Amino acid sequence: xxxxxxxxxxxxxxxxxxxxxxxxxxxxxxxxxxxxxxxxxxxxxxxxxxxxxxxxxxxxxxxxxxxxxxxxxxxxxxxxxxxxxxxxxxxxxxxxxxxxxxxxxxxxxxxxxxxxxxxxxxxxxxxxxxxxxxxxxxxxxxxxxxxxxxxxxxxxxxxxxxxxxxxxxxxxxxxxxxxxxxxxxxxxxxxxxxxxxxxxxxxxxxxxxxxxxxxxxxxxxxxxxxxxxxxxxxxxxxxxxxxxxxxxxxxxxxxxxxxxxxxxxxxxxxxxxxxxxxxxxxxxxxxxxxxxxxxxxxxxxxxxxxxxxxxxxxxxxxxxxxxxxxxxxxxxxxxxxxxxxxxxxxxxxxxxxxxxxxxxxxxxxxxxxxxxxxxxxxxxxxxxxxxxxxxxxxxxxxxxxxxxxxxxxxxxxxxxxxxxxxxxxxxxxxxxxxxxxxx
Amino acid sequence: xxxxxxxxxxxxxxxxxxxxxxxxxxxxxxxxxxxxxxxxxxxxxxxxxxxxxxxxxxxxxxxxxxxxxxxxxxxxxxxxxxxxxxxxxxxxxxxxxxxxxxxxxxxxxxxxxxxxxxxxxxxxxxxxxxxxxxxxxxxxxxxxxxxxxxxxxxxxxxxxxxxxxxxxxxxxxxxxxxxxxxxxxxxxxxxxxxxxxxxxxxxxxxxxxxxxxxxxxxxxxxxxxxxxxxxxxxxxxxxxxxxxxxxxxxxxxxxxxxxxxxxxxxxxxxxxxxxxxxxxxxxxxxxxxxxxxxxxxxxxxxxxxxxxxxxxxxxxxxxxxxxxxxxxxxxxxxxxxxx
Numbered sequence: 001x002x003x004x005x006x007x008x009x010x011x012x013x014x015x016x017x018x019x020x021x022x023x024x025x026x027x028x029x030x031x032x033x034x035x036x037x038x039x040x041x042x043x044x045x046x047x048x049x050x051x052x053x054x055x056x057x058x059x060x061x062x063x064x065x066x067x068x069x070x071x072x073x074x075x076x077x078x079x080x081x082x083x084x085x086x087x088x089x090x091x092x093x094x095x096x097x098x099x100x101x102x103x104x105x106x107x108x109x110x111x112x113x114x115x116x117x118x119x120x121x122x123x124x125x126x127x128x129x130x131x132x133x134x135x136x137x138x139x140x141x142x143x144x145x146x147x148x149x150x151x152x153x154x155x156x157x158x159x160x161x162x163x164x165x166x167x168x169x170x171x172x173x174x175x176x177x178x179x180x181x182x183x184x185x186x187x188x189x190x191x192x193x194x195x196x197x198x199x200x201x202x203x204x205x206x207x208x209x210x211x212x213x214x215x216x217x218x219x220x221x222x223x224x225x226x227x228x229x230x231x232x233x234x235x236x237x238x239x240x241x242x243x244x245x246x247x248x249x250x251x252x253x254x255x256x257x258x259x260x261x262x263x264x265x266x267x268x269x270x271x272x273x274x275x276x277x278x279x280x281x282x283x284x285x286x287x288x289x290x291x292x293x294x295x296x297x298x299x300x301x302x303x304x305x306x307x308x309x310x311x312x313x314x315x316x317x318x319x320x321x322x323x324x325x326x327x328x329x330x331x332x333x334x335x336x337x338x339x340x341x342x343x344x345x346x347x348x349x350x351x352x353x354x355x356x357x358x359x360x361x362x363x364x365x366x367x368x369x370x371x372x373x374x375x376x377x378x379x380x381x382x383x384x385x386x387x388x389x390x391x392x393x394x395x396x397x398x399x400x401x402x403x404x405x406x407x408x409x410x411x412x413x414x415x416x417x418x419x420x421x422x423x424x425x426x427x428x429x430x431x432x433x434x435x436x437x438x439x
Numbered sequence: 440x441x442x443x444x445x446x447x448x449x450x451x452x453x454x455x456x457x458x459x460x461x462x463x464x465x466x467x468x469x470x471x472x473x474x475x476x477x478x479x480x481x482x483x484x485x486x487x488x489x490x491x492x493x494x495x496x497x498x499x500x501x502x503x504x505x506x507x508x509x510x511x512x513x514x515x516x517x518x519x520x521x522x523x524x525x526x527x528x529x530x531x532x533x534x535x536x537x538x539x540x541x542x543x544x545x546x547x548x549x550x551x552x553x554x555x556x557x558x559x560x561x562x563x564x565x566x567x568x569x570x571x572x573x574x575x576x577x578x579x580x581x582x583x584x585x586x587x588x589x590x591x592x593x594x595x596x597x598x599x600x601x602x603x604x605x606x607x608x609x610x611x612x613x614x615x616x617x618x619x620x621x622x623x624x625x626x627x628x629x630x631x632x633x634x635x636x637x638x639x640x641x642x643x644x645x646x647x648x649x650x651x652x653x654x655x656x657x658x659x660x661x662x663x664x665x666x667x668x669x670x671x672x673x674x675x676x677x678x679x680x681x682x683x684x685x686x687x688x689x690x691x692x693x694x695x696x697x698x699x700x701x702x703x704x705x706x707x708x709x710x711x712x713x714x715x716x717x718x719x720x721x722x723x724x725x726x727x728x729x730x731x732x733x734x735x736x737x738x739x740x741x742x743x744x745x746x747x748x749x750x751x752x753x754x755x756x757x758x759x760x761x762x763x764x765x766x767x768x769x770x771x772x773x774x775x776x777x778x
Contacts, residue, residue, distance in 0.1 A: 075755070081649060096491050105493030105519075225520050228493065287526040290533035298535060301520065381481055381523040391482030391489050391521075396755035399484070399645030401626070404619065 063088040063402075064409065070095075078400040089406040090398075097392045101410070104228015104383050110220060113154045114231050120147055120154075121238060129425060131432065144242060149209050155235075157221040162214045170210070174203040224302035228383030230414070232302070236309055236374040236384065241367055243310035248317025253347065255318065256325055266318070273315035279376055281308040286380035305377045313370045320362040324355035357433045364426035368419045375415075386411055465537055465669075465676035466726050469510060477503035478527055478536035479519040484642035485750035485758070486542050486562075487521075495519050498749040499540040501739050502561055502667060505683050506538065508738040509731040528553050531668060538680055540667040542638075549668070558681035560666040561742075562750075563762040563771050565659035566598050567637035569644060572652055574631060579658035583608040588630040590614065590621050595635055598661040622646065636663055641756045659762070678725045686732035688774030689714055690741035692765055697740035700733060713777050721777055732777075742772065 024030060037043040067088030069078050076082040078090035094101070103111050124147045127139035152158070178199040185195020227235070254266030273281075285304035293299070328351055336346040356363070378387035389407040392398070469475050479500060480487035487497040504514035520536050531539045532554060542564075543549070545557035568587075570576050579602075589595050591614040603610045613630045615621040622643045625633035635643070640655050647653055667684075669677045690696070693711050695703045704715050712718035715736075716729035723729060739745060746763060747753040764770025 075645070100489055100491055100493045103493065105489060105495070108492060223518055225518050226493075283525075287529050290529060290535055293533075298533075301535070379523065381521050381526065383481075383521065387481065388489070394482050394484045394642065395488050395490075396484045396642060396645055399642065399755065401646060401648045403646070 063405075065089075072096075074397050075400045075403075078398070078402060087400070087402055089409055090400060090402050091406065093392075093398050093400075093403055093406055094410045096398070097388075100392060101229045101385060101388050103231055104388060105226040106228070106231065107220065107222050107226060110222055113219070113222075117151050117154055117231070118234070120151065121234065131429070144246070145205065145209070148239075148242060149212050152213060153215075153217060153219070155222065155227070155231075156224070157217075157219040158213055159216040159219070159221070160210075160214045162210070170207065174207065177203060224300050227302060229388045230385050232377070232383060233374050233385040236306060236377055236382075237371045239306045240309045240313040240370045240374070244313030244317040244366070244370070245363070247310070247314035249321050249352070251314060251318035252321035252325060255322055270315045270318050273311055274319070278309070278312050278373055279379060281312055282376060282380045284308075286382075302382060305380060305382055309370070309374065309377070313366065316366050316369075317363065320359050320366055321355065323362060324357075324359035325351065327358050328355050360426055360430055360433070364422055368422050371418055371422070372415060375411075385414060465673045466510070466679065469537055473511075474516045474518050475503065475507045475510065475538070476518045476520055476536045477506075478522045478530050478539035478541050479503065480541045481521040481523060483542060484645075485638065485754060485756045487519075496749065498562060498745060499542060499667075501745045501749065502540045502683070503538070505687060505735045505739040505745075506680060508734045509679065509683055509686075509727055512734045512738075514738040528555065528668075531555065531670060534670075537676070538667055538669055542665045543668055545664045545666050545668075554671040555668045556671055556677045557664075557666050557668055558677045559684035560664040560771075561684055562638065562665040564636045564638050564663040564665050565762070566595055566634060566661040566663070567640050567659050568656040569625075569633045569640045569653050570631060570656060572654055576656070579656045579660065580606060580608075582610065582632055584610065585631040586611040586613055586629075587632045587634055588613050588615065588621050588625040589634050590618050591616055594661070599634055602660040618643075637761075638750065638756075638758060641750075641758045645755055675726050679727065682725055682731075682777075683735060684742070685775045685777070686714065686735055687739075687742040687745065688765065688772055689777060690732065690736050691743040692767065692774055695736055695741060696744055697736060697738075700736045704733070710776070710778075719778075 020026070024033070036046040065088075067086050069083065069087060069090050069092050072078060072090075072092035073096070077092050078087055080087050099111075103114050106114055124139070124143040127133050128136065128143050133139060178196055181199030182192050182196040185192050251266050251270055254262045255270060257263050257266070282305050285308045286301065289299065289304060332350055332354065333346065336350040341349065374384060375386045378384050378390065381387075383391070389411055393404045393407045477500075479495060480497075482488055483497070483499075485497055486499045487495055489495055500519065503517045503519070507517045508514040510516075520530065522530050522536070522539070522541060527539055527541055527543065528549070530536050540561075542562070543557075544564075545560060549555055550557055568579050568582065570582075570585075576582060582603075587599060587610055589599060589612060596612065596614060599610070599612065611630075613624065615624055618635065618639070621635075622633060624630065626647050633640070633643070637655065637659060644650050644653050644655070667680050669680050689710070690700075693703075693708065693714065695711060695714065700715070703711055704717060706712065706715075709718065713721060715733045716722055716731065720729055722731040725731070740748075743760075743765075746760065750756045750758045751760065760768070760770060762771045764772065766773040
């Protein structure tokens with residue numbers, strides 16, 4: 001007797017289609033319930049935050065866009081009694097002053113030079129930051145050597161007028177320097193030829209730089225007292241960034257060095273600079289320094305805060321980089337040594353690439369901080385963007401109640417664009433570099 | 440303490456520089472450089488403000504242009520070094536600027552301890568009051584019991600206390616950290632009156648939400664003589680700065696202006712002849728050419744023109760001449776005669 005059961009009679013052949021989850025578990029209502037009102041406390045907080053947004057955002061939009069004035073030639077455009085309605089931001093003021101905000105008092109006929117500087121800066125930044133750009137090693141050479149040199153020539157007009165005597169002295173010193181390098185190589189029992197070549201290379205770089213600065217390209221001299229606005233803000237930030245990374249790395253290596261004098265010098269420099277506020281450094285540079293120097297000797301007013309900012313940023317960068325170096329396991333050093341690499345090779349090929357990757361957030365954080373700190377130079381009378389806005393907002397031709405807010409809103413927008421850009425870029429780089437570890 | 444250290448530092452350098460600077464050095468170095476460096480304000484309405492192209496304009500700025508015109512026959516050979524209040528005197532002492540024209544109040548301690556000279560007063564300022572028209576007050580003497588907005592920790596606050604005590608009046612002070620906040624508070628009705636230097640009152644009034652609702656009271660309760668400063672020890676240079684101002688004042692008094700200076704050259708009036716250099720050798724006496732004053736008036740104009748253009752009726756500020764009128768019109772500006 002067959003016990004087989006004809007299953008086809010009562011067993012479903014096809015899978016029943018799953019029912020959609022109830023509306024309360026999916027879709028916008030569920031999302032709101034889960035994310036905004038998951039508990040009574042969260043519900044209250046959500047309502048509170050929405051209330052705050054309601055209070056803050058519409059007036060800001062109203063001020064910045066809806067009631068804003070976009071065209072006009074003087075204060076009458078931005079005054080309620082002449083315009084006939086409530087006045088928000090007076091963008092006409094920013095539009096009228098935009099040349100001053102960008103170039104400061106830079107000679108009008110020479111402003112194309114500043115534009116080329118902006119362009120060169122953009123090219124350099126893109127070249128270095130765009131990870132798939134061709135020949136990024138040349139990009140680094142451009143950004144850290146050619147770009148600063150050409151910018152100097154372009155912006156000031158070059159033609160330092162060093163004179164023949166200087167060049168005679170330079171040749172003598174160079175010969176001694178190359179000789180010293182060769183002698184050192186001999187004492188250290190490495191190839192004398194390569195020692196002399198390195199020495200000659202360093203001299204060539206310095207010599208070419210000085211020669212370019214000295215050469216008369218026929219550009220008119222534009223004194224730095226005329227520079228201002230975005231030009232100065234970007235200049236201070238760029239100088240800080242260009243100098244702080246290499247010097248910071250050197251200082252960090254110096255601080256971890258086993259050579260006592262190098263280590264002590266690095267520690268003293270870093271701790272001294274980190275121990276004083278930037279504003280003190282700037283006031284020292286611009287107010288006190290002229291008192292200590294002899295009367296005939298003057299350092300350019302813009303160069304002083306530039307040097308101050310570069311030192312300051314280097315010290316902070318050194319500590320950031322040191323953090324990365326300390327995070328490297330000892331095995332990495334030992335592995336490098338067991339391969340027979342010497343100290344520079346070990347650092348350049350094994351340690352620094354890994355250490356720097358760890359501290360990218362810290363480096364970018366320092367850059368963002370530095371970028372915003374550049375506005376402090378306005379306190380010592382350098383006309384950066386903030387200072388040009390400060391000087392323009394009191395212009396009687398534009399005297400109106402909302403002018404100051406408009407000027408500061410413009411500055412906030414400018415700084416935000418740059419800082420937000422930097423932070424997004426660093427996130428992207430981190431994600432890319434961490435790809436290997438997330439596998 | 441901080442103040443003491445700063446004044447010691449200033450004093451030291453002042454003495455160092457006083458011995459180092461030789462007479463006539465400044466004019467020679469200015470001529471050699473081919474331009475004049477002028478310490479200027481970082482931005483003060485009517486006295487030194489950049490226009491849309493970044494060219495500096497204002498009463499103090501034109502003073503520098505006048506000096507440049509006298510030396511080079513060209514008002515543009517000036518480099519303005521905008522200086523913050525705290526580094527202005529150091530910059531002058533260290534030789535970074537040749538002359539400081541930056542609405543600095545001339546005082547005895549600055550003249551003596553800081554090693555400076557104040558050769559002229561190009562603007563007589565002083566603390567004043569602004570009130571709303573509807574308050575119905577026409578004199579500061581009627582401000583008994585008023586609440587007054589002022590900036591914290593400034594001499595303004597001290598002057599205020601002195602004035603009200605001297606006049607036996609009560610007042611309530613409402614102080615703020617920055618001048619912006621102070622004016623904002625007054626504008627929004629926190630106090631009955633607002634006090635600061637008179638020149639500042641006019642520029643602040645422009646920024647009010649309804650400028651015509653406010654008036655500046657006639658009383659001036661403190662002395663703030665603003666003028667250019669030079670270093671001690673170079674008398675010839677100080678003379679040039681002093682006589683630039685006097686030439687502009689005399690020109691106004693004699694009716695010589697930018698527009699008519701060429702016709703005036705043929706005038707028979709001996710005073711005009713001496714001023715414009717067709718008689719006497721007054722320019723050579725200060726190391727310049729004899730037509731030095733002609734150059735100033737040709738390029739910049741007389742004092743009245745400069746005043747009206749920058750702070751007076753020709754500007755948005757509309758400051759009355761008041762104390763800055765010529766002595767012949769009951770003011771304090773008195774041009775020392777050229778003879």
